[in-house]
Amino acid sequence: MKVEVWSDYVCPFCYIGKRELERSIKDSGYEGQIEVELKSFLLDPTTPVDTNRSVYASLSQKFNISEEQAKEMTKNVSERAKEVGLDYNFDIMKEANTTAAHRLAKWAETKGKGSDLSERLLQSYFLEGGAIGKPDVLLGLIEEVGLNLAEAREVLESNQYSDEVENDIEKAQSLGVRGVPFFVIDNKYGISGAQPKAIFDQAISKAAEEAGLKPKLKMVGENGIICTDGQCDI
Template sequence: MKVEVWSDYVCPFCYIGKRQLEKAIKDSGYEGQIEVELKSFLLDPTTPIDSDQSIYAALAKKYNVSEEQAKNMTKNIAERAKEIGLNYNFDIMKEANTNAAHRLAKWAETKGKGAELSEQLLQAYFLEGAAIGKGEILLNLVEKVGLSRLEAEEILNSNQFEEDVERDIMEAQSIGVRGVPFFVIDNKYGISGAQPQELFDQTISKAASEAGLKPKLKMVGDNGATCTDGQCDL
């Protein structure tokens, strides 16, 4: 069974939704039988690549509010992230153009490292305040997951994997995706946004059952009071 996930690396709800999906899959008993395919989405492709504008300043400009009001807007998101173990640090975040990050993630997929690099990108941006729109930061993250810095640099200096990113965006538009995160589960169910955990749990279990998957046994208790190979726990 496949779950397709459209997201952007500067979307705070995308990291939250990612964790919710991971938990739902793990708790469902179908772990190892569900493929997660990450899809690109650009929330604001016009963001300058070399921007150093703080996230508060960017939000203030976007929503026509003061920076203090923008800061208050992020508090509920930070609290929600903390509930699932993510310590967002909005104070050091800056706006970022994520086109290059998405292109590198597409390349990383061809090396079997797509999910790993995507996790590093989200962690670097939301927890560490890294400028993931800038080449040097991206190259450091590529090295961190064991990929070639030189090859990644060649990709950044070209338009390689641009078509892959655009294809994901066009596909999103064709099925009516207007915001992220957006989850398509087994081509049957769609979840828009970081919804309550219960919705992810129920939908994953329902889709997996309908697809004929067999859940793994959930072991309870310890391994005591058993007999094996002629020996018993006495």
């Protein structure tokens, strides 16, 4: 069974939604039988690559409000993030152009490290204030997840994987996706936004049943005394 996830690395609800999905898969009994495929989505591709503007200043301009009002806007988001174990730090976040990050993630997928890099990008941006639109920061994260720096630099300095990113965006448009996160479960069920875990539980359970998947046993309690091959622990 496949779950496709459209998201952007500067979308606070995308990281929350990712955690809710992960928790749901882990508790579902179908872990190991579900493939999660990450899809690119660019919330604002016009953001300058070399920007140092704070998230508060960015929100202030976008919604025509004061920076103090922007701070108030983020408080509920931070509280929601804490519910899934994420400690957002909006005070140190800066706006970022994520085009290069998405291209690198596509390249990382070909090396079996796509999910590792995507997690590290989200962690860097939301928890550490990482400027993930800048090449030096991106290369630092590449090194941390064990990918080849020279190859990554070649991707950054070219337009490699731009088509793959654009294909994801075009598919999202064809599905009518207007915002992220957006989840498509086995091409049957769509979930828009960082919904509560119960919504993911319901959709995964229904799709798995229709796909004929068998849940793994959920072990209860600690290992007890057993007999094996004619021998018993006494």
